[in-house]
Amino acid sequence: MDLVMTKIDAVDIQDAWFQCIAAILDIGFKYEIQHGSYVGQTRLEFDHIVVYIKKPYSAPYDTMLPQIPTHLNFPNPVANGYVEQYLPYLMTDHIEPTEQYTYGSRIYPQIPYWTEVLKKTPRTNQAVLQVARHDDYQLEDPPCLRHIDMRIKDNTLIFYPYFRSWDLWGGFPANLAGIAVLQKTMADEIGVASGPIVASSKGLHIYGYVEELAKLRTGK
Secondary structure (H helix, E strand, O other): OOOOEEEEEEOOHHHHHHHHHHHHHHHOEEEEOOOOOOOOOEEEEOOEEEEEEOOOOOOOHHHHOOOOOHHHOOOOOOOOOHHHHHHHHHHOOOOOOOOOOOHHHHHHHHHHHHHHHHHHOOOOOOOEEEOOOOOHHHOOOOOOEEEEEEEEEOOEEEEEEEEOOEEOOOHHHHHHHHHHHHHHHHHHHHOOEEEEEEEEEOOEEEEHHHHHHHHHHHOO
């Protein structure tokens, strides 16, 4: 058995999204979902992918999101204005009564600690925002984002998020835009530049219902 290891070099999140969409149509394999959400459906999935994004952050936040050309006549994968709505889910510990967890409920308590550590010892290799917990296997839908590793190099904060499973069409740009805002916020507090994001996943995918849209967007 051979695994296809994919690497994407991108300028920004929009560029990364487009390159990943084009690549998955060429080399993605058919994956039948047997456990968890959407059992019985199939999707296109990468074996493993690393996405290097040189300049992920920009403002206004909508400029980080993919914009579908109007002549294609279908909506953007992430609605403009969504990032502002998503940030409390990522950067606060608020949980609705119907939710078992949010990324923010796991990450938020760790942010002040690691911000101070990185201020005092910027060369540490220990800074990781942990999302996964040992008992997550008991959840019906365990977190897709497992951790955000971090390091400071050349006075620049670099983020290394890892997703066990990741919806490329809408989740990828929305998650990365939110993570880029978190990265910029922490970098400003530490007093360094906000730098690249190097994201990886063994489960980046698109569902069957968006394959035709992906082909239209990429002209395939």
